[in-house]
Structures are given as structure tokens and as C-alpha cells.
Amino acid sequence: MIRLERRPAPSRFWTAATPLLAVALTMVAGGVMFAILGKDPVAAIRTIFWDPLFHPQYAAFSRPQLLVKAGPLILIATGLALGFRAGIWNIGAEGQYIAGAIAGAAVGLAFYPLEGWFVFPLMVVAGAFGGWAWAMIPALLKARFGTSEILVSLMLVYVADKIVAAMAVGALRNPDATGFPGSRNLARYPAAANPDLIAGSGLHWGGVAALLAVALVWLILARHRLGFEVRLAGLAPRAARFAGISPGRLTIVCLGLSGAFAGLAGLFEVAGPGGQIRIDFGSGYGFTAIIVAFLGRLHPAGIVLAGFLMALTYIGGEIAQFVIGLPAAAIQAFQGMLLFFLLGLDLAANYRLRRLRRAAP
């Protein structure tokens, strides 16, 4: 007979090893899924994980894309990780991402066509504010009334989705492009644009912001009182209240920070690779970032690695779509699988298996 037994302390080895094992298992299970779809599993896995980096033809295009996709994922996931550690479940980052993009783009478009150094910084502030304000709705409702932040933040994704659609055909529509929905292209408005800092590198201000966010959250978790409070609230909520940590204040801080980060990601996207406010601006980064946060074990360094891995599956998935005709949805299912394996393997860090002698009759 085998039974589970709680470890006296979490295993460091398994904490680090489970994400790798989860990726490996996902490749196997994903391979089976691809085989069912009638694709060569080995070729599919290679196309997704290898070709974006090393394929003689695609790599030149896809390597910079890696930064473009990983940037927002890492930026959003770092913010989310802080809240997740405290047991504060902001799952509406997608909505905050959209809100940040709308607020930032609106500020930029308000100045059009004025050229000034201050336009872009103002947009950054507005983007962060937009995401923060959108996150404050669930935060304040949770702190004041105890309303589930999970449900409210998620509902607000759908609301943000409708608002961005309304903006694309209404207030922010490009007045010069008659008939077409969508705002002016910010990439063609130099004062508001967020181009590659080194041409062709894929690194724009969003990547820089992601790195700063990672460093900041790392510092908070390792040295700052807030980091300790976050971990304490997540591990032992009652002990946290005994220590004088107000759950309401912590909710507001964590949701605010993750909202601001998501808003920034939205702003850098709309002013950079996205270019404009469109009906379908929401691209799912906010949801994928949840997977990134868990895959990175809610640790900033892990999140950087996880962000790149997840970006790789996005880009590899696009290549696979185009080369071997793998459906786009397969990648989404593949990412979901990864989260399953990860959560299932989490057990190994906190429990161990023990073989029991049979009890004497």
C-alpha cells in the first residue's frame, strides 16, 4: 500500500524540478494530441519549440517576436504572482490590459498631431492608471463588501471587451478612415509610438518595463515588508491578521500593482506592435499570463523563463499552423495542458509517497 505523507518542509528540489517535468509531460501529451489530429508529433514539437529559435528560414523573424510576445506576458505575470502568493486571485488581467491600452491610447490620440517629448510618458502614466483603476473595482468591492475578486475581475474582462469594441467604432475611431473601425495607428504618430529601441530586435519599452517589474517584484519579495506580508497572508491568513496585516489593504495593493502592470502591458502593446485600438484588441495575454505566473512558480526569475517558453509556444504555434497546418486552437489546448501537469505535479513539492507495510490481521 502506498500513501501520501506531508513533508515537514517543501522540497527545494521538487519545487525547481516540477516545471521542467511538467513541460516534458506536456510535450508527450501534446504529441499524442497532435498525432490524433493526424500530424507527425515529433515534427510538430520540433516546429513549436525548436524552429522559432534555430530554423534557418524562420528564426530571423521569430527571434525578435519572442521578445515582443514574452514582454507583456512577463510584465503581467509578475504582477499577478504577487497577488496569487497572497491568495488574491486577480484573473481579470485581460480586462486591465485592455483598460490600460484604451486609457493610454486615448491620451496619445488626444494630443494628435502635436509632436512633443511628453506625449509618450503621459501615455505610459495613463496606461498604468487605466489598468490600476480597472483593478480597483474588484479590489474595493472585495475590501469593502467581501465580494469575490475572482468573479468581479473576470466579469470586467467582458465589460472591457465591449468597451474597446465601442471605442473602436465610436469615440476613438480614426476620423480619416471612413467606414473602417479602429483608431489611428499610433505607430505612425512618432510622439506616441513605441518602436523597437534597437531596430529589428523586438525590444521596445514594454520589454524594458517587464525587466524593471521583475527586478522590483524580486526586491519586494526578498527584502521588503510587503513581500513578507504577501507571503504570510497567502500561507496563513489568520496569522497575517494577528501580525497586523489588513487583508483589505493588501488586496488593494496587490490588485492595484497587478492592474497597473497589466495596464502598462496594454499601453506598450497598443502603441507598439498592436498599433491601434481595434474591436478585437484583447488577445488573451492576460489569461496566458496566469499560466506563466504558475509555470514560473510565482517567482520573478521563474516567470522570466516561463514567459519566454510561453512566447515560444505562441510563435512556434504560428509557424506550425503555417508549415504543417496545425490548428491555432491546438496551441491553446497545449498551454492549458501545461498548467494541468504543473498543478498535478505540485504535489511532489509538498508531499512524498511512502510505501506502507500491510497491517497485521
Next chain:
Amino acid sequence: MTATAAPPPPAPLLEVEGITKAYPGVLANSDIAFAIRPGAVHALLGENGAGKSTLVKIVYGLVRPDAGRMRLLGAPYAPASPAAARAAGVAMVFQHFSLFEALTVAENVALGMERPPPLRRLAGRIRAVSAAYGLPLDPDRPVADLSAGERQRVEIVRCLLQEPRLLIMDEPTSVLTPQEVEILFGTLRRIAADGTAILYISHKLEEIILLCESATILRGGRVVAGCDPRRRSARELAELMVGRIVQPPARAAAPAGAPVLEVAGLSLPAAWPHGRALHDVRLAVRGGEILGIGGVAGNGQDELLAALSGERPGPAAAVRLDGRPIGALAPAARRMAGLATAPEERLGHAAAPDMTLTENTLLTAAGRERLVRHGLVGWRRAQGFAARIIAAFDVRTPGTEVAARALSGGNLQKFVIGREILQRPRALVVNQPTWGVDAAAAAAIRQALADLAGAGAAVVVISQDLDELMELAHRFAALNEGRLTPARPVEGLTVREIGLMLGGAHGMQAARPAAEGVPA
């Protein structure tokens, strides 16, 4: 084998032989053997951690032994589950009641039966059985509304309805007032007289001498003796149980002077639907004095501690420290002012189980020990403080970077109390400081509390253990349904007076006259 030789005439009801059970790092039971006669009240005596709980869990089918065997009425008995145990005629009343708060008495009873009759018929039987044994109960009331004594009655009635041959009672008096204990003993004697054997688990010697006719004494997972407790003195039993004599702490004379900690007119609404409210609590403790607050669990102990720790702040004037109103301050500010607290639940409230001892110092000592400056945590200082606690209070741990949950109950409690005492508070309030702690650690904790008072601090000890309070406190007050009685000097208090202060027979005023005629 050191077990009791079963008295020859009646065949034993339950025989236990060579029972052994090991958990990682602990040998909970080692080669245990004893026997119980039908209709006997048999005591299982031992300190916390002596292996009593594991043993009864084995008898009740909750835990499988690694080795050994049992016989019930001569037939092999190896219950695979509690249901199998119940089917064989073994019933159990748990120390922490296995009741469901939101469900009614009848629903709770139904859950404990294999084939319960329809609820309406069951309600009638509950009324009948509870009347027969002097345990009045309303089958339709939700359990959440019942007092601890009434909840225990639900458990007992649930067991009795199955007409068991053996009834296991696990520390049944730990939640009762002395008057309620008397009523319970009357009930148990009646049950035994009807032919049901009772396995009575306790560490309270007087009770066992009063109630039981045979006893098995456990220490460190082994049987150290079997005897007839009626023929032994409490002192003899204590030596068998503990293995050595524990010194009570020296108590200094009650000091005079101005109060250090004052609580006046403290009222607090219940925090949740079935929670307990505090009503106009008043107390005053001088420097150097220990105030003991007794009371049955669930009468407002947790709420009083939360109101004093700042987890549930109230009006500023309700709590004063050295005359300064601090009742509205948040926990951290109160600690800075000099009021330290240690709640009952060590794991998850007083300490974070999954955090290291170093990290756990930050829970309360961040301000007074300056472990956090300019928002940044001084990890080295925190580690140093943790090391000081470990050294000063003899906390047995491999080091400071060990998760709190890896420590034994006694060691973690020493760490928690030590963390507060080393901060040199003006006043310290502790709730159940020695609950579930081994005797040596309990003695060390009591001594530390006495020393803190000796050094001039005001100390409040909230405890359900009356012996502890009598030994430690200068004055005694009781919490009863969220109200605190005026404090009285401990010297000269009788058990009966204490019982009345604790609320007499809780919710048992409605008991039938039969219950009151029970001999003590």
C-alpha cells in the same frame, strides 16, 4: 508484557495485544496490551503524546496498526473503518466533537448511525434516550447554537442510540465545568450499570480515581502499568504517568500598585453568525500580577484575545495600558505600546506553519525588535532574534531556518511565548498557553510567565485548565457566554465557587430532576 491481568470471572469484552503503530519519527504505540470487562469503566491514562489517541483510533478503526491484534467478545476484531467498528458495537465520543455546525441535532445523530430511521421518528427516539439518561436535547436545533456540554450530549446520545457494547470517551471533561462533569459522571455510571463498557481516556487523575475501576497507564507509547485507580493515590498515578516529579513554579506575593492593563466596558459583536459576542468586559491587572481567566471553550476566549491583540479593534478607551488608551490601535501599534499577546492556535494563528522560525519572528517582533527598518526586512537581525528565543527558551529545533510546523507542539509553544516575552512587554495576554504541550514544556512555559510577572509585567492567562490557573494566578475570573465575572483572589477559592463562576451547569438548568440527584 506489563498489562493488567484480566480479572478471572467475566470474560473480557475487548482484549488488545501487542498493538504497535509507528509514524515517521515517532513510535506512537509499542506492544500495547490490556483488556476490558463488560460493564467496566476502564481508564486509559497518559500525558499528551503518550499514545492514547493513536490507540483509541486503532480500536475505533480510524487507524490500522502496524502489528498486534484485538479480540472483541472472544472473536478476532480488526475494524477496517469506523463503520465496521460501529457495526461490531464500538462507539466513540471525540475530544473535538465530530459534529456539523450547520446541521440540526437530529441530522447529526442520523449521520452517526448506520441505518437511521426517518428523521421524525429519530427525533422521538433522541428525546426518549436523552430523557432516560438525564441529557435533555432538542432534536431540531442547529448544533451551532449549542454549548460545549450540549454538543457532547449530542455525541453521547448518538452513540447510545446504537446500543454499543463499548463506548470510548476521549478526554470528555476538557470542555465541561465541574458541575457538568458531575452530571456526565452520573450518566456514565448509569450507562455502565446497563452493561456497556466504557474506555475512558484522560490525563486528569482525580476524575479517574472517582470514576474508573481499572486503568492502563501509557507513557511514551508503552504501557507502564495497569492498576485499580481506586486503590492508588493521585500522587502515585502522577508518578507513573509522568515518570518524574514536575516542580510547580514559585509564585510571588500579589503586588500592590496602579494597574498596568485595564479593560473597561469592552463589548464586541459576534464576528460570524454563530460566533460569540463580548459584553461589557472589565478587568485590571497590576504590574507583577497574574490574572487567570477560566472558562469552557467557546465562551469568548478567542474574541477577548482578538480584542486585546488588535485583530478586532474597538473604542480607544476600552483598553488602557499604563493609563494610555490603546483600544483603537492596530496590532502593530499595540505591540509597540507594550501589549503583547499569544493566541491559542499555534499553527496558523500565532505562527505561520510553512514559514521558518526566522520569518515567524516578524509576525510580532518587527517593530519592538526593529527587525524592519524603512520598509526593508533585516533578515540577519530577525535570525539573531530567533536564535536568542531558541537559546533562552530551550526550543528543540535543528536551527532557525526550519518551518514552524516541523516543531513539536511544546517546542513551538515555547518559541511563541518566548518571542513575546523576549520583547519585554509591559503586559502579556496568553490564551491556552500549555494546551497540547508535554509536561516539561508546560512547566517551562508556566515558569516563564511567572518570571515575566516577577519582572514587573502584567500577565493575563486565559486557560481551560483550572489546575494551571490555580497554580499560576493571583486572581481568578471566569468567562461565561462572553461576560467576565469580577476577579477574586485565588487563595481560598473552592472548586464549587469556581464552578459557579464558570456558569454552573451550562445549559443544563433544563435538566430533569433525575440529573441533579446524581451522586458526585
Next chain:
Amino acid sequence: MTLLAGIDPVAVAAALIVAATPILLAAIGELVTEKAGVLNLGVEGMMILGAVVGFAAAVATGSVLLGLAAAAAAGAALAGLFAVLVLGLLANQVATGLALTLFGLGLSALIGQGYIGVRPPPAGRLAVPGLSDLPVLGRLVFSHDVLVYTGVALVAGVWAFLRFSRAGLILRAVGESHDAAHALGFPVRRVRALAILFGGACAGLGGAHLSLVRVPQWTEGMTAGAGWIALALVVFASWRPWRVMLGAWLFGGIAVLQLNLQAAGVKIPVEYLAMSPYLVTILVLVIITADRPRAALHAPAALGRPFHAAG
């Protein structure tokens, strides 16, 4: 008020009952899951998988009933995965529920590729000679598809099960305190696994009602948050079956009303009308939870807490 003049109240009420059915089915399933002490946030994922599998099966077999059966099985299968992770591997319930939703959305899009634009076999409606032709009552009560009645029957069944049956009592006990239930010898994990599977099957049926009856066609992401609204509905109903039905009708009413307003050409942009169900959900949640003690009164005490039998 002239706006509303063009709206036929009986048609709205009948449409409301139909519109309420998907979230009613999903919510009553989740209610049972939560009563057993498990919070499954994957309702959206199970619903959409049920929607696509039910649709595909109905198209393949030409039978709506077989489609519904397949949808229930698909929802239960995904819920089974949740049960393995949460009960067997002790994974975090919130995170696993999210994973279920993300995976369900991806997998359903994958399965549904070939079905975009396909028409499903028509769902039969009740036609009771005489009754279905009654002026108001006929349209309101006697002319719906089978799932509408199934939904109402499930509410009544779940209510009676929880209130009167021993199994229901055990389920409530497990959700109230798994440790006490375990101490009494009840199979906590088995009870929870069954409750999770039931919840999944109901969510799958709810999804299939969307794709086979309500819309009826398959589009990616067509549940559009209905699963999340169902979760909110359980809180709104304070874990009481009949109030789940009331809440579902309220939400169905809002959905129908905003569609009617859109059709009636109100001068509010479509997008703002379309967000109203989500805003109402938030509003309702706030109102219910604002009265904290009462909101907590009927909540299963062990909701969301992992169970690991020690010793």
C-alpha cells in the same frame, strides 16, 4: 416607455425561460459541487466543451438527445480531470479551476474547427395538443425544448435530494466539515468526486443547450462568460436550489431584454447593452455579499479547503 411598446411581454417571458436554461443547468450542478465543499471554477470550460461535443455528436448522429448525452459525458469527463487533480493530487482548487477553463476553451476551439457554420438537427419542442395552444400559458409553459423542463426538474430534484435523502445529508456533511465526516467514516473523496462529476455533467448540458437550442450553431468562445455567471449565481442564491432558478430567470430576463432593446433600435450603442449582464452580475454579487453574516450563513463551511486524511 414607447420603446418597450414594440416588445411582446409573453414572448419575452418565454424567451427568458429559454435564455435562463444554460446558466440554470450549470449553476445547479455547481451548487451540488459546492455543497460537497469543492469550488470548481472551471464551469466555463466544462460548458463550452459540452457545447462543442454536444453539437458535434448531434450533427454526427442526427439526434439532439444523443448530442445532449455526449455533452453531459464531456462535461463530466473534464470534471473528472479536475477531481483527479484536486482530490487525488491535492492541487489548488482555484488554480485548477482556472486551468480547466483555459484548457476547455482551447480544446473546444480545436474540436469545433470543422463545425463553424454547420446547422445542427432541430431540437424538438414539447407539443401537447390543447395545452401548447393555450393563449398565454401555452407559449409560456408548454412549448419548450426538453432541456428547459430538465432544468426545472433538476432544481426540484436537487432540492429534494439535499433536504430529504440520506445521501444528500452525507453530501452536506462532507461540505460542512470533511474532518468530522471522515471521522465518522464517510468516504469524503468519493462523495466529492461524484458531486464534481455531477456538476460537470450539468455544465456540459448547459453548454449544449446554448449550441443546440438557444443559438443554435457553434462559434468559438460562444459561452461568453455564462459559466462564470453561473458561479456568481450560486453565491447569489446562497446555495439554495430554488433561488438558483430565480436568479437564472433574472439573468435570462436581462439577456433577453437587452437583445430586445438592441432589436428595437434604442439609441444606446450595442456594446453598452451587451455588457449589461456582466454589470448586473457584479451588482448582484455586491448586494448579496455586502450583508456578510447572512451571506455566510448557508455557505458550506469547508468550501475550497483541501482534504488530506492524516494518520
